[in-house]
Amino acid sequence: TVLVVDFGAQYAQLIARRVREARIFSEIVPSTMSAEEILAKKPAAVILSGGPSSVYAPGAPQLDSGVLDGSVPVFGICYGFQAMAAALGGTVARTGLSEFGRTDVSVVSGGVLLDGVPPTHRIWMSHGDAVTQAPEGFSVLASTGGAPVAAFEDTDRRFAGVQWHPEVLHSEHGQEVLERFLVDIAGCRQSWTSANIVEEQVALIREQVGDARVISALSGGVDSAVSTALVQRAIGDQLTAVFVDHGLLRKGEAEQVENDYVAATGVDLKVVDAAEQFLGHLAGVTDPEEKRKIIGREFIRTFEAAEREILSTPGAPVKWLVQGTLYPDVVESGGGEGAANIKSHHNVGGLPEDLEFGLIEPLRALFKDEVREVGRQLGIPEAIVGRHPFPGPGLAIRIVGAVDADRLRILRDADAIVREETTAAGLDSDIWQFPVVLLADVRSVGVQGDGRTYGHPIVLRPVSSEDAMTADWSRLPYELLERISTRITNEVREVNRVVLDVTSKPPGTIEWE
Numbered sequence: 001t002v003l004v005v006d007f008g009a010q011y012a013q014l015i016a017r018r019v020r021e022a023r024i025f026s027e028i029v030p031s032t033m034s035a036e037e038i039l040a041k042k043p044a045a046v047i048l049s050g051g052p053s054s055v056y057a058p059g060a061p062q063l064d065s066g067v068l069d070g071s072v073p074v075f076g077i078c079y080g081f082q083a084m085a086a087a088l089g090g091t092v093a094r095t096g097l098s099e100f101g102r103t104d105v106s107v108v109s110g111g112v113l114l115d116g117v118p119p120t121h122r123i124w125m126s127h128g129d130a131v132t133q134a135p136e137g138f139s140v141l142a143s144t145g146g147a148p149v150a151a152f153e154d155t156d157r158r159f160a161g162v163q164w165h166p167e168v169l170h171s172e173h174g175q176e177v178l179e180r181f182l183v184d185i186a187g188c189r190q191s192w193t194s195a196n197i198v199e200e201q202v203a204l205i206r207e208q209v210g211d212a213r214v215i216s217a218l219s220g221g222v223d224s225a226v227s228t229a230l231v232q233r234a235i236g237d238q239l240t241a242v243f244v245d246h247g248l249l250r251k252g253e254a255e256q257v258e259n260d261y262v263a264a265t266g267v268d269l270k271v272v273d274a275a276e277q278f279l280g281h282l283a284g285v286t287d288p289e290e291k292r293k294i295i296g297r298e299f300i301r302t303f304e305a306a307e308r309e310i311l312s313t314p315g316a317p318v319k320w321l322v323q324g325t326l327y328p329d330v331v332e333s334g335g336g337e338g339a340a341n342i343k344s345h346h347n348v349g350g351l352p353e354d355l356e357f358g359l360i361e362p363l364r365a366l367f368k369d370e371v372r373e374v375g376r377q378l379g380i381p382e383a384i385v386g387r388h389p390f391p392g393p394g395l396a397i398r399i400v401g402a403v404d405a406d407r408l409r410i411l412r413d414a415d416a417i418v419r420e421e422t423t424a425a426g427l428d429s430d431i432w433q434f435p436v437v438l439l440a441d442v443r444s445v446g447v448q449g450d451g452r453t454y455g456h457p458i459v460l461r462p463v464s465s466e467d468a469m470t471a472d473w474s475r476l477p478y479e480l481l482e483r484i485s486t487r488i489t490n491e492v493r494e495v496n497r498v499v500l501d502v503t504s505k506p507p508g509t510i511e512w513e
């Protein structure tokens with residue numbers, strides 16, 4: 001394991017991902033962790049992340065210099081580079097020349113770290129102070145206008161560092177530099193692959209579960225599909241998966257779960273067709289929050305009824321629930337330890353008070369792209385593994401107005417066309433999410449053939465984003481927009497107008513409701 005010490009900048013997760021892209025497992029630890037604790041984890045290497053702009057700033061996080069005792073390889077990035085230089089006796093000074101953004105770096109001598117990278121190349125900087133003198137034993141490898149010492153290494157002690165951010169895409173050769181350190185200086189083995197993740201998790205889950213039974217809820221999304229398939233791979237028929245079909249998924253999605261997913265994974269699936277029940281409760285409801293409340297409530301009711309039924313069937317006791325928690329959720333909630341499986345108390349409302357479930361969270365150590373890779377490794381159909389994020393309340397919050405079967409059909413047909421054309425244009429991975437919205441209570445006049453029409457508008461809402469907290473509207477090619485518009489207005493009789501939402505978030509949210 002490579003430990004990334006998080007000095008509080010937003011880059012630690014990115015660094016951890018890049019390390020894993022080099023097929024080396026990595027975890028994030030807080031900078032408050034003592035050197036003793038860090039070394040006790042026996043890391044293959046330690047990476048000190050970027051942080052505030054100055055090591056001299058009041059309240060700047062401190063590096064416990066014990067990690068530099070020479071027992072583990074250490075790589076410093078930006079703030080971590082300066083903290084390392086200062087701790088080892090180098091000089092960190094205000095040069096008066098801050099560098100932010102794109103900068104050219106000049107390689108003075110390649111050493112091991114920069115061997116073979118071009119003598120000048122573009123990198124991404126963000127610093128105020130600079131290292132003016134490297135600590136003893138280090139060779140200086142590169143410099144920039146504002147940073148006399150921009151990269152150094154001491155291969156005897158297996159220490160190295162760079163002033164720039166090799167983890168960001170704007171830094172040319174960044175991944176190469178990281179791998180040089182990890183492989184050539186630190187001697188890490190590149191064996192973190194999706195096949196190994198599956199093998200390791202399967203063993204852990206078997207040990208954790210024993211002969212107890214397990215319940216999992218499938219939503220149609222990527223995370224629940226992959227976590228469920230992993231548990232199925234580990235314990236087979238001890239698992240029962242429940243799929244509550246609320247009738248609000250997109251065209252073909254429920255069938256993909258019920259047929260293709262089951263065929264590919266062998267999961268014992270209990271399907272609850274609750275479409276009519278949900279539609280009944282949603283009838284006439286137009287308020288978005290009210291829709292969400294109804295759907296959330298009905299979902300829990302339905303899932304618990306299914307759970308009670310499973311609990312009442314003979315066999316070993318049911319002790320575990322599967323959950324698709326991902327690593328970013330764990331880090332953001334301060335969990336950070338990255339344990340692949342943890343047990344915790346879980347009480348589901350409506351069940352006997354004394355019934356305790358443990359949680360199985362086999363994706364707790366993974367990033368989203370790794371989850372997709374594991375899903376592929378498990379043979380889950382690409383149509384599910386490659387899916388964009390989709391809200392739990394489904395199409396109900398993409399119909400502005402009351403939801404009924406007819407409106408759902410109109411939206412499903414339009415949405416299917418959008419997905420077909422976007423996929424055909426090869427743009428799925430450039431788009432974060434592509435909501436298609438039906439303005440069910442709006443009508444506008446149109447003309448088709450010789451006749452006047454009075455139909456509904458469809459709104460296209462393609463967005464790009466990193467995390468859904470902020471987003472920008474996607475600049476899709478006109479040809480694609482044209483094909484989508486022509487096909488929807490020709491093939492979906494009730495729609496006579498297609499409009500494009502060009503609002504960023506903020507101020508607009510991604511969904512319309």
Ligand code: XMP
Nearest residue numbers: 292389390391392393433468505509510511
């Ligand atoms: P907004 O519309 O707030 O959406 O910009 C941000 C992200 O959250 C998704 N979303 C939901 N997901 N239940 C969910 O599970 C919800 O009620 C819900 N509302 C929005 C949305 O699709 C986007 O990815």
